[in-house]
Amino acid sequence: MATRKLLLLPGDGIGPEAMAEVKKLIDMMNADFNAGFETEEGLVGGCAYDAHGQSISDADMDKAMAADAVLFGAVGGPKWDGVPYEVRPEAGLLRLRKEMELFANLRPAICYPALAATSSLKPEVVEGLDILILRELTGGVYFGEPKEIIDLGNGQKRGIDTQVYDTYEIERIAGVAFELARTRSNKVCSMEKHNVMKSGVLWKEVVANTHKAKYSDVELTHMLADAGGMQLVRWPKQFDVIVTDNLFGDMLSDVAAMLTGSLGMLPSASLGAPDEKTGSRKALYEPVHGSAPDIAGQGIANPIAMIASFAMCLRYSFNMVEEADRLEKAIASVLEDGLRTRDLMSEGMTEVGTTAMGDAIVAKYKALA
Amino acid sequence: MATRKLLLLPGDGIGPEAMAEVKKLIDMMNADFNAGFETEEGLVGGCAYDAHGQSISDADMDKAMAADAVLFGAVGGPKWDGVPYEVRPEAGLLRLRKEMELFANLRPAICYPALAATSSLKPEVVEGLDILILRELTGGVYFGEPKEIIDLGNGQKRGIDTQVYDTYEIERIAGVAFELARTRSNKVCSMEKHNVMKSGVLWKEVVANTHKAKYSDVELTHMLADAGGMQLVRWPKQFDVIVTDNLFGDMLSDVAAMLTGSLGMLPSASLGAPDEKTGSRKALYEPVHGSAPDIAGQGIANPIAMIASFAMCLRYSFNMVEEADRLEKAIASVLEDGLRTRDLMSEGMTEVGTTAMGDAIVAKYKALA
Ligand SMILES: [Mg+2]
Ligand SMILES: [Mg+2]
Incomplete structure (x- = not known):
């Protein structure tokens, strides 16, 4: 069984809530599909500053350099507005990008059919984008x-x-x-x-x-x-x-x-150069959205961008193309079923919280396998 | 009666056809409204190169510097693809911008209600923009x-x-x-x-x-x-x-x-610093579209962007705010009447050529006065 080393850096605000839903997916893929993920966790951003006065510690940087991929949540919030510039929450992300030499930023623009109506563009222009x-x-x-x-x-x-x-x-x-x-x-x-x-x-x-x-x-x-x-x-x-x-x-x-009309749904990846020995690239995956401190801790955050970032990780760091496709299909499918977190809620849909959305995607993934 | 000095530089391609419709407007405003426009004409772009081997002559540059405003059509076309770089058609426009020190480029984005449906955005997002x-x-x-x-x-x-x-x-x-x-x-x-x-x-x-x-x-x-x-x-x-x-x-x-969904409809203005004595700014007005050599000379070019550029000229060079408003209203109104040049044609509308569109706007302007 392959060993796949992931470093999870949930960060601040809604980062930990969104990351919790990815952890469920990882556990399920290990248990049910023998995926062989090994996870470590670290601190980045404001929570890292609170713990040890840095936006990311040298020890966590070492873990990031050693991992096959880093999953990053979000950083920042008003609590840390006054901290010194060089240890502000964003500095943690910049240090990761710099030391991992992540020169290639992948920003997919995907428009889920179920959400095409939320775009300011005509549905036929963006549907299935x-x-x-x-x-x-x-x-x-x-x-x-x-x-x-x-x-x-x-x-x-x-x-x-x-x-x-x-x-x-x-x-x-x-x-x-x-x-x-x-x-x-x-x-x-x-x-x-x-x-x-x-x-x-x-x-x-x-x-x-x-x-x-x-x-x-x-x-x-x-x-x-x-x-x-x-x-x-x-x-x-x-x-x-x-x-x-x-x-x-x-x-x-x-x-x-x-x-796409749903900025809060978009994942991203940042890749480095291929390793000379293994050919694999250093990589960091993160949602495009921020830490949304105003809704943190309420169980209403949309975990889809974080989960879609994990799908990119499957695709680009582990060449698990089938699994990535399946996970993306699971996301599209729960949206077609009418499930919506509060940020996406519209008439006739079913409002669910963060964990219920994560559970639904896990269940759908298994059903699609 | 105020004297208002305009230099017309029709240029290449559809430039002269579009400018001809502005000339009609000028003649009408002089005859019926005592507007006091004095026009001179010059060469710029490929036609200037054909006449004297430069993209704009020193004599025409002098006229531009002396005018209250310059109306510019469009330059370029495959005929001049092979001319030396420093006398290529675009060089004429760059010389005008540089010597007139036109540091402020005004690009209105206006969406005529009658054309809102042509945008890739939803009508409610752009209508009346x-x-x-x-x-x-x-x-x-x-x-x-x-x-x-x-x-x-x-x-x-x-x-x-x-x-x-x-x-x-x-x-x-x-x-x-x-x-x-x-x-x-x-x-x-x-x-x-x-x-x-x-x-x-x-x-x-x-x-x-x-x-x-x-x-x-x-x-x-x-x-x-x-x-x-x-x-x-x-x-x-x-x-x-x-x-x-x-x-x-x-x-x-x-x-x-x-x-706006109708790129061919948009005017622009480029303004310089105010003159120390008169307070008036050097100014050049031009449509955003190019010279469209493929349809030049066929009488089907859309003159609206050129006419809307003249409306900007009325507004910004001559402070003729009422007249500018009226001209813009005349454009919107002929579109509401269903008149369309070929580039805008859609079902149920009436296709007209360049001169018929110009005539309709002239007539509407007079009717609105
Ligand atoms: Mg940006
Ligand atoms: Mg541009």
Whole structure:
């Protein structure tokens, strides 16, 4: 039996409640399907600061580095608004991303048929939508130097940020895009602004070269990032995998998320480079939503984004494609049955709490097996 | 009688056909309403290259600098694909923007009720939408230095762009935003990424200071640009004026345009600094659509974006607010009457050509007077 090492970092707010539902799934998959998951748990965010004054401890960082995958809940809340900047809750996530070198951020935009009506877009535009925005996460204008505000005198200041991409950074994210596309509809659209940015010129060139050298079986198109934003709104189903830089990915993944009408439902994954020995990538999975401190502890949080993040973990860290498909189908199916947590509640549906939603998905998963 | 000096630059493709309909309006307003427009005409784009080998001549640049406002059609087409880079059709527009110092790009996103059904968004989300994206047009990452691709050896290159904003650049665009808001619903939302960009930190600070110093009667909010993209898709009517930098404005104005479902209908304006003596701003008005060479000369082009650009000219260059309102109402009204150019045609509507659409708007304008 394979051993699969997971580190669970539930974090703050609704993180622990959502993670509890994933634990049920893990226990069931171990008991009933011999999945061989071994879990450890750690602290991240405000709860870590309360325990030991750091947003994540060195010991928990070590566990993250040793795990096959990290499941991350959510961090932050008003309780920690006053803590020093370098130990604020978000710093824990940034440290994980940095030390695990998670350069590839996967943001699926999936529209469950049962929820298509909640989108601001017409149902026919978004129903069944299943696209993947792949955002470069460790380079670009958010990290390049110089990055400063200079005092020019006479009341004038100058704000500077630097967009920088090297060939190898573009090559590795392009490689992930093509590999992901092969497991999906085999189409990649690369977005940049080569008409006005030199980094865009290099981006386009390197993506094209990578395609030609190793992935010419995948369909590749290029689009200007602003036109890409337009096309996402006009007819998003034209896309399969979109690969883009850190800044454009920040914008476009959020626009794509909003198309689905259910932001609180979306999972994400952040992947690192493959290990030289094992070929497996460091990986962290987390819901797109935040810690929602206003509803924490009330048993009403929607656990679906966290569970869907676990489905991504099955797919991308453990190649358990069948199980991932089944879990995603279980989610869609309980929604079709009319079950809704409070955030999704609408007339004629059945309102359930966090644990009841988790139980229903566990039961559905078993029924689908 | 006031004299109002207009330079018309019809350009290439469908530009001249669309401009012909604006000329009708000008003639009518002079004849029937004593508007006092004086027009000159010049060449820009491919037609200028054909005439004298430049994308715009010095003589026509002089006319642009001397005019109260420039009306610009569209430039480019496959005929000029092979001309040298520095005299390509687009270079004419870039020279105008640069020498006239047009730092403020106004991109209204208006959804005519009669066309709400053509949007990919639900009618109730976009019907009657009337927001204005104000994009800084001469600074930021598209112009900052260094801007280059460096060869690092070993097959590695580095692409660099530099995002730079100085206090005065932010101050002047913020001033335009607040002044525009005062003529509308008196609300400004400023968008940046201060959480990850130093230029965003400065942007937010300068906008807030400008507001406090001179425009505290206007409602000001701040939003992260990625959240802004989301909110544009979720519920765009929450906004009035959005002010943002060159890059975010490039993205967000296109997303906003696509919300309306009728990209070919949208006007734009680009404004410069006020003249020290007269207080009037240099200004250029142009449709968002391109030169559409595939349908040029067939009499089927939609002139509405060009006519709506002239309405912006009335409003912003000549303070002819009543006339601008009337012209915009005339456009909405002929659409309600069911008139459609081919690009907008749908069942039950009446298809008309370019001149018939222009004639109908002229007649409606007079009827509304
Ligand atoms: Mg974002
Ligand atoms: Mg654009």
